[in-house]
Amino acid sequence: MSVVSAATGYALIGLWGGMMLALAYYIYRQQGVDDTSEFVTAGGRAQLGLATASFAVTWMWAGDVVGVPEYVGFVGIAGTWMYAAPAVLSGLLVIPFALRMRRLFPQGYTYSEYFIERFGRRAHLVVVLVILYTMVLGGIVQLYVGGFVIGGLTGIDPNVVMGLLMLIIGLYILVGGLWGSLTTDFVQFVSAIILVVLFIPLLLFEAGGPGLVYEDMISNLGEEASVYLSMQHFDPIGDFFLPYALGLGVWGIVSLSTWQRVFAVRRDKTTRFLTIGAIGVFTIISMYAVIGFVGLAAFEIDFTGEGGVHPENLSIEALGLLPEWSLILFMLVLLMVLGSSTDSYLTALASLTSRDIFYQNVSRDASDEAQLWVARGASIFFAFIIFIGTVWALDNVGFVTLLLASGIGATGLAGPFALSLFWHKTSSTGFITGVVCSQLVSAYLFLGSPALPLWTEFPLWQIMAIGHAIAITLTLVVSLVNPDDFDFEAIEHSDATVRADGGEER
Amino acid sequence: MIGQTGFVVLVALIWLSATAFGGLVVYWFLRQGFAEDGVESGQQFEPEPWSYTKVSLLIWVGFFVLLLALLVIAG
Known part of the structure; x- marks a missing residue:
C-alpha cells in the first residue's frame, strides 16, 4: 500500500541525505576529526546531552516503529513492556561493566582491545569475530526497516530505498566518524522526540482520541478484549519477552556502539548518561505502542492473512490513517531515526576494522593516519556488506526473527566478559571455550533442522538461555581446572591509556 | 483488564514522560554544547564518585517500582 508518491519519497530521501551530509561536514570542520581517537571515541570529550541523545537513538532502533506495534498486534497492551523492558534492562546491566572498564581502561578505543591485555590475542580474535x-546483523535489522517502511509507504522498490540510505549513511560516517554519528544522532533524537510528542498523538486523535480508540479496541477485539487489554497477559512471554530479554537485554554489554559512547564521555558521568538514556528509551518505545493501539482500534487482527490485518502489517496500516502532509513529515522523521541506529553500527564496524583487525593484527607499526584511512575505508566497505545482507534478508527472513536472532551473539559473550572483569581466576582457555562452544551450540540449535544429528527443537528463548548457561558454565569450570591469577590492580595503577592500546603509545 | 480511564491516563503518562526526557536532553545540550571546553583528545578524568552512582541506582529502583505498579494496576 503506497500512501505517498514515489517522487515525494525520493525528494524526502534527498532532503534527509543533504541535511545529514552537511551536518557531518560541519562537525568534521568544527571538531577537527583528523585522528583515530576523534574518529573512534570523539576524543573522550563529548558532552552529556550529546552522548545521552546518541545513546538513546542508537538504542531505540528504527525497527521499533514496526516492532512495537507488531508486539501489540500479537500480545495486546502487555506487548509494550515486553518490548521496551529488555531494551531498558540492557542499559542497567551495562553499568557495572562500564564502571569497571573505565576504572581499568579510562580511555580505551574499543572495548574489545581490553581482551588483548586480559587474555591475549586468541581470545581477542574470538571477541572480534x-x-x-x-x-553487521544489527545494521541489517535497521536497514531492513528502512526498506520495509519507506518502501511500503512510497511504493519505491525497497532495495532502491536501502541502497540510497546506505550510501548516504556510509558517506557521512566516512567524513565525521563518531563525531558525525553523535551530531547527526542529536538531530535524529530531536526528530524522534517530535515523532512521539506530536505525530503519534496526531494519529491518536485522527482515530478519534484515546477514549474512542479504547472503545473501538473493545468492539474490534470482542471476546479477546480482556486478554489484549491486560498488562498481565503473560502467556506469550516465552515467544515475545524472554528471547528479547535474554538476547537483546544483554546486547548493550557487548555492543561496540554502546562502548564507543561510554568511552566518548568523561568517566565521572558514566552512570548518569546510561541511566537517563536507557529509561528515556523506555518512554519513547512505549509511545510507539500507541500506533499499535490505533491499529487494534481501526482494524480487525487476522493471523491467517485471509482477512483483516496481520500484526506484522499493523504499523504500516495504522500510519496510513495519518493525513498525507503529516505522513510526509513522519517519513522524514523516520529517516532520521533509521539513520541514527544504522550509522552507529557502521561507526562501530569501522572502528573495529581499524583498531582490532588492522592495527592489532595486521600492522602494529601503522601510523595514526593509516588507521584513520582504514576506518574510513571500512565505513564504505561495511555499508556495502550491510546492504547486500539486507537485500537477502528482506526476501528470506521475518523481521522479528531477524531482530531476535541478532541477540544470539550477546548470549555467548556477556557472561564470560563479566567473569573476566570481576574474577581474577578467569583464564584465557576458559573464556575462549565458553564463548566458542556457546556460539556454536546456539547457532546449531537456531539454524539446524531435524535432519541433523542430535538436533532438538527448542523455543528461541530456551536457545538463548542454553547459550548463556554454556558460556558461563564452561568459562567457570575450565577456569577452575586451569586458573589464571590476573592482577587487576597492576592494570589499574598503570597507564591505562597505553594498556588499552595493547602496550603501544598512541 | 485496563479500564477506559486507566487507558487514557496510561497514554497521557507515557506521553508526559517522553516529553520530559526529550526536554531534559535538549536542555543539557543547549547548556553544554558538543564537547568539553579545554579538554584535549584522550584526556583522563577521575573515576565516577560513589555518590553519583548511588543517585543513578536510586533512579533505577524508582523506575522498576513504577513499572511493577503499572503491571499490577493495569492487570
Missing part, C-alpha cells in the same frame, strides 16, 4: 557478526 562475535562483535563483527552481531554489528
Whole structure:
C-alpha cells in the first residue's frame, strides 16, 4: 500500500541525505576529526546531552516503529513492556561493566582491545569475530526497516530505498566518524522526540482520541478484549519477552556502539548518561505502542492473512490513517531515526576494522593516519556488506526473527566478559571455550533442522538461555581446572591509556 | 483488564514522560554544547564518585517500582 508518491519519497530521501551530509561536514570542520581517537571515541570529550541523545537513538532502533506495534498486534497492551523492558534492562546491566572498564581502561578505543591485555590475542580474535557478526546483523535489522517502511509507504522498490540510505549513511560516517554519528544522532533524537510528542498523538486523535480508540479496541477485539487489554497477559512471554530479554537485554554489554559512547564521555558521568538514556528509551518505545493501539482500534487482527490485518502489517496500516502532509513529515522523521541506529553500527564496524583487525593484527607499526584511512575505508566497505545482507534478508527472513536472532551473539559473550572483569581466576582457555562452544551450540540449535544429528527443537528463548548457561558454565569450570591469577590492580595503577592500546603509545 | 480511564491516563503518562526526557536532553545540550571546553583528545578524568552512582541506582529502583505498579494496576 503506497500512501505517498514515489517522487515525494525520493525528494524526502534527498532532503534527509543533504541535511545529514552537511551536518557531518560541519562537525568534521568544527571538531577537527583528523585522528583515530576523534574518529573512534570523539576524543573522550563529548558532552552529556550529546552522548545521552546518541545513546538513546542508537538504542531505540528504527525497527521499533514496526516492532512495537507488531508486539501489540500479537500480545495486546502487555506487548509494550515486553518490548521496551529488555531494551531498558540492557542499559542497567551495562553499568557495572562500564564502571569497571573505565576504572581499568579510562580511555580505551574499543572495548574489545581490553581482551588483548586480559587474555591475549586468541581470545581477542574470538571477541572480534562475535562483535563483527552481531554489528553487521544489527545494521541489517535497521536497514531492513528502512526498506520495509519507506518502501511500503512510497511504493519505491525497497532495495532502491536501502541502497540510497546506505550510501548516504556510509558517506557521512566516512567524513565525521563518531563525531558525525553523535551530531547527526542529536538531530535524529530531536526528530524522534517530535515523532512521539506530536505525530503519534496526531494519529491518536485522527482515530478519534484515546477514549474512542479504547472503545473501538473493545468492539474490534470482542471476546479477546480482556486478554489484549491486560498488562498481565503473560502467556506469550516465552515467544515475545524472554528471547528479547535474554538476547537483546544483554546486547548493550557487548555492543561496540554502546562502548564507543561510554568511552566518548568523561568517566565521572558514566552512570548518569546510561541511566537517563536507557529509561528515556523506555518512554519513547512505549509511545510507539500507541500506533499499535490505533491499529487494534481501526482494524480487525487476522493471523491467517485471509482477512483483516496481520500484526506484522499493523504499523504500516495504522500510519496510513495519518493525513498525507503529516505522513510526509513522519517519513522524514523516520529517516532520521533509521539513520541514527544504522550509522552507529557502521561507526562501530569501522572502528573495529581499524583498531582490532588492522592495527592489532595486521600492522602494529601503522601510523595514526593509516588507521584513520582504514576506518574510513571500512565505513564504505561495511555499508556495502550491510546492504547486500539486507537485500537477502528482506526476501528470506521475518523481521522479528531477524531482530531476535541478532541477540544470539550477546548470549555467548556477556557472561564470560563479566567473569573476566570481576574474577581474577578467569583464564584465557576458559573464556575462549565458553564463548566458542556457546556460539556454536546456539547457532546449531537456531539454524539446524531435524535432519541433523542430535538436533532438538527448542523455543528461541530456551536457545538463548542454553547459550548463556554454556558460556558461563564452561568459562567457570575450565577456569577452575586451569586458573589464571590476573592482577587487576597492576592494570589499574598503570597507564591505562597505553594498556588499552595493547602496550603501544598512541 | 485496563479500564477506559486507566487507558487514557496510561497514554497521557507515557506521553508526559517522553516529553520530559526529550526536554531534559535538549536542555543539557543547549547548556553544554558538543564537547568539553579545554579538554584535549584522550584526556583522563577521575573515576565516577560513589555518590553519583548511588543517585543513578536510586533512579533505577524508582523506575522498576513504577513499572511493577503499572503491571499490577493495569492487570
